[in-house]
Amino acid sequence: MxxxxxxxxxxxxxxxxxxxxxxxxxxxxxxxxxxxxxxxxxxxxxxxxxxxxxxxxxxxxxxxxxxxxxxxxxxxxxxGFSFELETDLSPKLVVGYVANKEKHPNADKLSVLNVDVATEKLQIVCGAPNVEAGQKVVVAKVGAVMPNGMVIKDAELRGVASSGMICSMKELNLPNAPQEKGIMVLSDDYKVGQAFFEE
Missing domain, CATH: 3.30.1940.10 (YtpR-like)
Structure with a gap:
């Protein structure tokens, strides 16, 4: 919501x-x-x-x-409407840990990742050239609204289900974001599952 x-x-x-x-x-x-x-x-x-x-x-x-x-x-x-609002107030931009990376079966430039966000493990398809197993990254979970207004939804990329997105600095609208393609890799100081943008 x-x-x-x-x-x-x-x-x-x-x-x-x-x-x-x-x-x-x-x-x-x-x-x-x-x-x-x-x-x-x-x-x-x-x-x-x-x-x-x-x-x-x-x-x-x-x-x-x-x-x-x-x-x-x-x-x-x-x-006079009877609809009950239900929403998940947990953070939608969180720190994730890339537990596993496999080559996408139908696309050379895509990877299929298993990403731990503490409360669950997500399968995310990612096209970033610099993503690797063992990294801490920023994950936009389903329902996240990106700075450009895009809403993250469950998707299927070349036949493989994807729930969320691994973010680049540019996608997060962070200052001094590099122009080259690639996700933002975090230091070990970040805790898996924590909100990336603290309230």
Whole structure:
């Protein structure tokens, strides 16, 4: 679940994305809340006058927290909708350990990695030339919103499932990022599973 807000450019509207999706949508409006459907699935909400019903602030992607979720849930219920918001508030950009690297069976320049992020092990397909087993790296888990606005989703790359992305400095929008292709390799001081960007 992702939340976007830009009062100056768009107005006082909270855009709540429950499922990243594209295609034909239908809309149901009650009061200041618009429920967005794809088929019979609720995929998002637009909540108008958002600053009157929540403590929302910021510009662009807004970090969700328990207070904000409760406020938005109340606004949705007050409008007459029954949908229950559920979200994982754990960090989505975390330190991972590349436990294993194998050649992709269908692509010369891709590798299939087994990456430990402490809470789970992820299979991630990666095209970086400098990735190796034994490295600590920055992992964008499924649901992460990258600085450029891209949302990380489960994917299949050349027939192999991939859950997440190993990040470069450029993708993380870090200063002095090198121009050449390659993931960011971290020092041993980082702890596997810790949030890369501390709150």
């Amino acid at each position: 992702n939340l976007f807000y830009n009062k100056e450019s768009v107005g006082d509207v909270a855009f709540l994305q429950i499922e990243p999706t594209t295609g034909e949508f239908t809309y149901e409006t009650k009061g200041n809340v618009v429920e967005i459907h794809q088929g019979n699935q609720v995929v998002g909400y637009n909540i108008f006058d958002a600053s009157n019903v929540s403590s929302i602030s910021g510009n662009g992607h807004v970090q969700l927290n328990e207070t904000l979720i409760n406020e938005l849930q109340q606004a949705i219920k007050n409008a």
